[in-house]
Amino acid sequence: MLVRAIKSWPGVVDVVVARDQVAAYFDSDPIDSTIDAAIAQLSVLHATAEPGRSVELRTVYDGEDLAAVASASGLTIDEVVRRHAAATYTVETMGFAPGFAYMTGLDPQLVLPRRATPRTRVPAGSIAVAGEHTAVYPFDSPGGWHLVGRVVGVKMFGDDGALLRLGDRVRFVGEPA
Numbered sequence: 558m559l560v561r562a563i564k565s566w567p568g569v570v571d572v573v574v575a576r577d578q579v580a581a582y583f584d585s586d587p588i589d590s591t592i593d594a595a596i597a598q599l600s601v602l603h604a605t606a607e608p609g610r611s612v613e614l615r616t617v618y619d620g621e622d623l624a625a626v627a628s629a630s631g632l633t634i635d636e637v638v639r640r641h642a643a644a645t646y647t648v649e650t651m652g653f654a655p656g657f658a659y660m661t662g663l664d665p666q667l668v669l670p671r672r673a674t675p676r677t678r679v680p681a682g683s684i685a686v687a688g689e690h691t692a693v694y695p696f697d698s699p700g701g702w703h704l705v706g707r708v709v710g711v712k713m714f715g716d717d718g719a720l721l722r723l724g725d726r727v728r729f730v731g732e733p734a
Contacts, residue, residue, distance in 0.1 A: 566595055574651070574723060609648065609724025614693070614711065616642065616684060616729040620704035622672075626686065630666050638731060640664040641684075641705060646691055646727040656695030656719035660727055663691050675701030682708040684729065695719065 563572045563581050568591065571582040581595070618638040620626075627634045646660035653659075663686060671687045676699060679685070683694045685702030694700060695713035709732065713720050721727065 562598065563595070566598075567591060609722065609726055612721060612725050612727045613730050614708045614727060615732050616706050617709055617732055618642070618706040620684065620706045622685075622703040623705050626667065626669065626703050626705055629669055632666060637667065637705065640667060641686070641691070642729050642731045644728075646729075648721050648723055648725045648727065649690075651719065651721075651723060654694075654696060654698055656714035656721070657692060658719070658721040658725075658727075659690045659692055661689060663689055667691075669703055671701040672703060675699055679704065680707070682713060684708060693721075 559579065560572045560574060563569060563579065566581065568583040568585060569581050570584050573580045573582075618641070623634055623637060627637045630637065632640070641664065644662045644664055646662040648658040649661045650659040651657065667686055668689050669686060678697055679694045679700035679702075681694055681696050681698075683700075683704050684706040685692055685694065685700065685704050687702035692702065693708050693713050706729070708729075711720065
């Protein structure tokens with residue numbers, strides 16, 4: 558809704574939405590009256606913003622780094638899985654790649670720095686943790702996060718774009734391998 562509204566403003570060529578910022582790119586320097594009108598409209602849009610959706614993702618916890626995450630966090634593998642699956646995450650930012658949703662809500666015990674050496678290929682659907690975030694890789698791509706599992710039964714990015722959107726609340730529902 559917000560992006561669609563901003564893209565309708567005169568001269569706007571692109572809109573980038575982040576966790577707590579919106580950037581509108583114009584084809585030329587906008588005049589003050591355009592900026593004033595845009596700011597006024599943002600107040601109205603904020604008041605009518607759509608809430609995020611609740612999304613459950615079927616998950617198999619069999620990631621390449623699951624044992625390393627358990628060791629680094631001082632937990633058992635079962636406890637890592639339990640803690641990751643127990644949380645409700647919020648999509649705070651989209652980035653890195655189209656459909657790559659940075660989600661907050663990670664259990665503090667699972668907070669780890671990125672891997673020292675990134676992988677050249679992480680399979681699409683891989684669930685990973687790094688810093689205070691968890692994410693699902695929407696495509697096969699390079700990546701430096703710790704892989705703990707994978708999403709099954711759904712594509713994270715399809716003909717309609719990204720499955721996850723800003724503000725969505727996400728739960729990972731564990732399934733047997």
